[in-house]
Amino acid sequence: MIMISNLFNRKIFTLLKVQYSNMLEYRVEIALWAISGIIPFFMLNIWTNNNLNESINISDVLLSRYFLCAFFVRQFSVVWVVFSFEEDSLMGRVSPYLIQPLNPFFRYFAQHLAEQITRFPFALIIAFFFFIFNPESIWIPNLGTLLLSIVSTFLSFLIQFLIQSIVACLCFWTEKASSIERLLFIPTLFLSGLLAPVVSFPAYVKSWIYLTPFPYLIDFPANLLSGNETNISGGLGMQILWICLLLPLFKKIWSEGTKKYTAMGS
Amino acid sequence: MNLRKYLKVYKKFLHTSLASELEYKTNILVDLITAILSLVGSIFLLSIFFQNNGYIGGWKFEQALIIQAIYTILNGITNTWFNPNLTEIVKHIREGTLDFVLLKPIDSQFFISLKKINPSGFLEIMIGFLLLLFCIRINQINLNLSFLTLSLITISCSICILYSLWFFISTSTIWFVKTWNAIEVLRSFLYIGRFPLNSFSFSLRIFFSVFIPIAFITTIPSEVFLGLSVLWKILLEFIVATVFLITSRKFWLFALKFYSSASS
Numbered sequence: 001m002i003m004i005s006n007l008f009n010r011k012i013f014t015l016l017k018v019q020y021s022n023m024l025e026y027r028v029e030i031a032l033w034a035i036s037g038i039i040p041f042f043m044l045n046i047w048t049n050n051n052l053n054e055s056i057n058i059s060d061v062l063l064s065r066y067f068l069c070a071f072f073v074r075q076f077s078v079v080w081v082v083f084s085f086e087e088d089s090l091m092g093r094v095s096p097y098l099i100q101p102l103n104p105f106f107r108y109f110a111q112h113l114a115e116q117i118t119r120f121p122f123a124l125i126i127a128f129f130f131f132i133f134n135p136e137s138i139w140i141p142n143l144g145t146l147l148l149s150i151v152s153t154f155l156s157f158l159i160q161f162l163i164q165s166i167v168a169c170l171c172f173w174t175e176k177a178s179s180i181e182r183l184l185f186i187p188t189l190f191l192s193g194l195l196a197p198v199v200s201f202p203a204y205v206k207s208w209i210y211l212t213p214f215p216y217l218i219d220f221p222a223n224l225l226s227g228n229e230t231n232i233s234g235g236l237g238m239q240i241l242w243i244c245l246l247l248p249l250f251k252k253i254w255s256e257g258t259k260k261y262t263a264m265g266s
Numbered sequence: 267m268n269l270r271k272y273l274k275v276y277k278k279f280l281h282t283s284l285a286s287e288l289e290y291k292t293n294i295l296v297d298l299i300t301a302i303l304s305l306v307g308s309i310f311l312l313s314i315f316f317q318n319n320g321y322i323g324g325w326k327f328e329q330a331l332i333i334q335a336i337y338t339i340l341n342g343i344t345n346t347w348f349n350p351n352l353t354e355i356v357k358h359i360r361e362g363t364l365d366f367v368l369l370k371p372i373d374s375q376f377f378i379s380l381k382k383i384n385p386s387g388f389l390e391i392m393i394g395f396l397l398l399l400f401c402i403r404i405n406q407i408n409l410n411l412s413f414l415t416l417s418l419i420t421i422s423c424s425i426c427i428l429y430s431l432w433f434f435i436s437t438s439t440i441w442f443v444k445t446w447n448a449i450e451v452l453r454s455f456l457y458i459g460r461f462p463l464n465s466f467s468f469s470l471r472i473f474f475s476v477f478i479p480i481a482f483i484t485t486i487p488s489e490v491f492l493g494l495s496v497l498w499k500i501l502l503e504f505i506v507a508t509v510f511l512i513t514s515r516k517f518w519l520f521a522l523k524f525y526s527s528a529s530s
Contacts (some may be wrong), residue, residue: 032447036454042470046315046322049467055318179296186300190307196314205310 011102012110019107019114030115034122037074040067041130043195056200058228063197064137065226068130069149070194073221075123076116077157081108082181085168090175098258105165105254112161141225148232149225155239156217160188162246163213169250172257193219197228213242275372276380283350283383297345297386301393305338308460323464330462332401332488336421337460338394340483343425344432346387351379352436353449359439364525375518379433398491407491420487420500423507427479428456430510433518440521452478459484479506 023030044067047053053063085108088094097104131138141149167184170177189195191205191214198209198219209215216239223230287294312334316327325333355378358364367374402409435448442448455478463471463485475481482503489495 028442029447032451036447036450039454039457042458042466045467045470046461046465050315050319050322050465052315052319052322174292176290176293179293179300183296183300183303186303186307189304190310195311200314200317202314202317 012106015107015110016114019110020117023114023118027118030118031122034075034119034126037071038126040071040074040194043067058199061137062226062228064134065139066197066222066228068127068137069222069225070218072123072225073153073156073218074194075119076153077160077217079112079157079160079164081112081161082164082168082178084108086171086178089171109161139227141227145224145227149221152221152224152236152239155243156221159213159239159242159246160217162243162250166246166250166253169253169257172260187214188217191215192217193222216242272376279381280383283381284385287383287385294386298389301390305334305393308334323462325462325464328401328404329492331397332405332491333462333484334460335394335398335401336484336487338397339391340424340428342387342390342394344428345390346384347380348429348432350382350384352432354382355436356439375515405492416500417487417490420490420503423503424483424487426507426511427483430514431478433514437518437521440525456480482506
């Protein structure tokens with residue numbers, strides 16, 4: 001048993017190492033990706049410039065911390081597995097992956113983790129500039145909060161990774177699964193709290209939104225990290241619940257899909 | 267330059283790319299739903315901004331809706347023409363197929379900018395127009411000839427600026443090879459075109475009018491619709507559009523000097 005888990009760890013470690021050196025080759029690319037995530041700062045600008053935060057009882061400082069954290073959470077939970085998988089499956093590269101004694105999604109998973117490590121310094125630089133322009137919002141979260149928010153950001157990443165992997169498996173049936181992903185991205189964008197904190201949503205949305213996975217993707221981890229009010233155990237519980245729901249679904253669709261898969265030329 | 271020849275070639279382009287895109291019919295449906303949802307989402311976001319305030323940056327909700335309509339139309343145009351073609355440049359350069367384009371007895375910028383078309387963008391343009399008509403009704407705008415010409419001119423200028431921005435970034439692929447992400451950066455910046463320029467702080471307003479003229483793209487046409495526009499702004503937009511178009515052309519010819527094909 002220990003041997004098996006050792007072997008498994010070694011695989012993951014090797015994959016991570018390979019993908020990390022691969023990602024380092026594309027530093028400029030990743031810097032640009034990091035910059036493309038600055039929409040929350042534009043939104044913050046609208047909120048504070050029009051004094052919109054007064055109506056939802058969040059101070060300027062807390063709101064700017066919220067949007068900074070939303071930026072960070074988004075940076076470390078971006079998922080693009082469906083686009084990679086679609087390309088690989090159209091090009092027929094999935095076939096060799098299927099022969100390997102490892103689910104190909106581990107490869108993508110390692111790719112994402114490696115990308116996040118490469119992205120980290122760029123995100124820090126952007127945060128540094130943010131603090132230069134907004135020196136009053138500097139704060140240091142305590143260690144416990146920091147750890148909890150790292151965990152919840154990772155869980156948010158896992159939820160999105162699972163949802164996209166499920167969509168990616170649709171590649172076995174249709175050629176363009178990425179357009180379904182683009183469709184799913186719209187509610188994620190507007191309901192996750194990236195553009196406006198969920199607290200500010202009208203009551204008719206707030207009544208059902210906490211049952212969907214969306215607020216746990218960005219709003220919950222960002223509130224946690226920025227020190228805004230949030231229900232910690234409830235949020236983490238819902239994140240884990242969604243992962244428990246999505247994981248078996250992914251396994252099911254994966255096994256169905258691979259049965260359906262016909263390699264190029266067959 | 268022979269106009270008739272180019273028209274004939276463009277007809278062929280339309281025919282071939284429509285035929286290939288219509289192969290993916292469900293895709294078009296999914297794209298339509300995506301366009302509708304993203305408009306609903308932005309209006310939802312706008313309604314959050316307005317829920318306790320009457321004005322944002324001096325704009326009422328009904329007036330801000332015009333910006334959404336124009337943004338949707340322009341986004342539809344981007345998705346129909348700019349996005350499918352200009353991302354293709356990246357591929358041409360990486361795989362060295364730009365050689366084949368350059369060898370053709372036709373202008374390379376024309377070929378590269380108009381070769382493909384994505385029909386699902388049409389539907390987005392239509393949704394934008396419907397919203398615009400609705401806005402014209404609720405804002406009680408009088409339609410007359412001078413107003414129509416002015417709005418047509420400003421919107422065409424916006425299209426030119428938008429095209430040039432996309433084309434600049436795609437052309438820079440000749441040096442950087444992978445500009446995929448630069449396009450993503452542009453997309454995220456363009457997103458602020460959904461909101462009135464006056465709702466941003468002074469420094470951002472300067473940034474978005476001087477460095478990346480997103481301000482001109484949606485705000486000025488919307489002001490024309492509301493009858494708020496001043497003549498110098500329209501003139502300025504016209505000048506910016508012309509400058510951008512000319513430089514994009516010059517930049518392409520300049521960049522081509524640095525293009526070395528795949529095997530050389």
